[in-house]
Amino acid sequence: MRASRLMGPKDVRVEEVPDPVISSPESAVIDVTVTAICGADLTSYWGYVPGFEWGTIMGHEFVGVVRQVGDDVKTVKPGDRVMVSSMTSCGRCWYCRHGMQPQCENRALFGFSGAYPRLDGGQAEHALIPNADRDLWPLPDTVSDEAAVFVADILSTxxxxxxxxxxxxxxxxxxxxxxxxxxxxxxxxxxxxxxxxxxxxxxxxxxxxxxxxxxxxxxxxxxxxxxxxxxxxxxxxxxxxxxxxxxxxxxxxxxxxxxxxxxxxxxxxxxxxxxxxxxxxxxxxxxxxSIGAPTDDREEVLRLVETGRVDPVPVISHRMKLDEAAEAYRMFEAREAMKIILTP
Ligand SMILES: [Zn+2]
Ligand SMILES: [Zn+2]
Missing domain, CATH: 3.40.50.720 (NAD(P)-binding Rossmann-like Domain)
Structure with a gap:
């Protein structure tokens, strides 16, 4: 598949990488339909994240369609449109059980490494979701992919x-x-x-x-x-x-x-x-x-979008192809763009 990887400071390359495969019975693979660049991506882009593994696939804001699920996944099935919480969480630790998803003892941010264990992100054609029942949420037909990509991260924050x-x-x-x-x-x-x-x-x-x-x-x-x-x-x-x-x-x-x-x-x-x-x-x-807690807050935030009380889509200033990711990062860093959406 094609994926946007950070190979060094300010060095984003879209290259062919192996397709992700189901890694555990709780995991799923999705086909990414829409992904966005976030200000938080710039900290690794600038080389400011200690221990960042060059080659990590970028992106923690993405939505898609479920392609394949592990045997233990119960809440989503192939073909479902889903949003992905920007940060994975286990659902079992003390923090998760008490509704404090961002403090999960097993947290990791999609598209990051170093600060958290490496977790390849969604600026790619497909993405591996480690804990599908926690990380994924089915999208109602009334919420577009472009709106949902905001719920995945910054609107929830x-x-x-x-x-x-x-x-x-x-x-x-x-x-x-x-x-x-x-x-x-x-x-x-x-x-x-x-x-x-x-x-x-x-x-x-x-x-x-x-x-x-x-x-x-x-x-x-x-x-x-x-x-x-x-x-x-x-x-x-x-x-x-x-x-x-x-x-x-x-x-x-x-x-x-x-x-x-x-x-x-x-x-x-x-x-x-x-x-x-x-x-x-x-x-x-x-x-x-607050770091933001999309897994804890997504139902309420989706309701604000569904009812039209909040419409984040007009904030999108540029719609580009995944293959243009390097140029998109350059524009975003230079503040030539407000919010850039990439489509695989
Ligand atoms: Zn973000
Ligand atoms: Zn947890």
Whole structure:
């Protein structure tokens, strides 16, 4: 089959590799129909993931049709349209049994190696799914492949981030970072929020946020003062940090009002971030960090898509062939594209 593999920093190649085969009675093989490139893919693309095995097949956002199942698979059968949770989990460990899928003792992220055990991903014609009854979920006819690819990862992550922000109806919410994840957070937050203040430095991202009903704010030195002006000097009720990295978290911590929530869903790898515990104590600030839990949350998130309450598809800016993956990664890294879909 054809597969997009990362052979070294910024070296994506689509090459012929052996077809995956059933590896255990719990596993399945699917034909991938739609796959997407995620900001998280860039960390390995840049060579930032210690221990990454060059040659790993990329991609943790994908949907498809079941091709073959192991003897113990009960919930899906060949021919079923399915979404794949971006992270595999065992369903048996203490964390899985208590509804904490992202902390599964046997977790692995599709398309990654190093940080987790190697698990080849879905930017390929076919993919091996290790724990099909956990990782796969049948798709209703009313949810398109393109919509479902968001449920597999970033829309579910945004959903968890909004849930952890504990919004009351009508709250003022700030979204820090209006890439695809931030736009998903706006779509979910607006189901409850009063005003949404969207911060970014990229004009096209601010325009996209505005088209979803958010108030665009250029994330420069004056941004915090502007947010305070709009909120009678207090700051917002809740902040959802969707960009990752220390500068975004620093901004997020300054935007929340006293007794406010800071819900982080951007990715962080910096080990030495300095929190102002004195200010957090004085202001009774709550800081919450979530990886996203598509296996735990997919039914609720799919319902939002099925009912039309959330439509992630307009965030797709480019539709390309799997064979164009190297060019797609280049465009995505250069921020020439908002969200790229690849089809095998
Ligand atoms: Zn992702
Ligand atoms: Zn587990």
């Amino acid at each position: 945004a959903y968890r981030g909004v849930e952890r922000a504990a919004l009351s109806c009508g709250d003022d919410v700030a979204i820090v970072g209006c890439g695809p994840l931030g736009l998903m957070a706006i779509m979910v937050a607006r189901l409850a929020a009063g005003r949404i203040l969207a911060l970014d430095t990229v004009p096209a991202r601010l325009e996209a946020a505005e088209s979803l009903g958010a108030i665009p704010i250029v994330a420069d030195e004056a941004a915090i003062a502007r947010v305070k002006d709009l909120t009678a000097g207090r700051g917002v009720d809740a902040v959802i940090e969707c960009a990752g990295g220390a500068p975004a978290l620093t901004t997020a911590m300054q935007l929340a009002r006293p007794r406010g929530m800071v819900s982080v869903i951007g990715a962080h790898f910096e080990p030495d971030f300095c929190l102002d515990a004195g200010a957090m104590f004085a202001n009774e600030t709550t800081l919450s960090i």
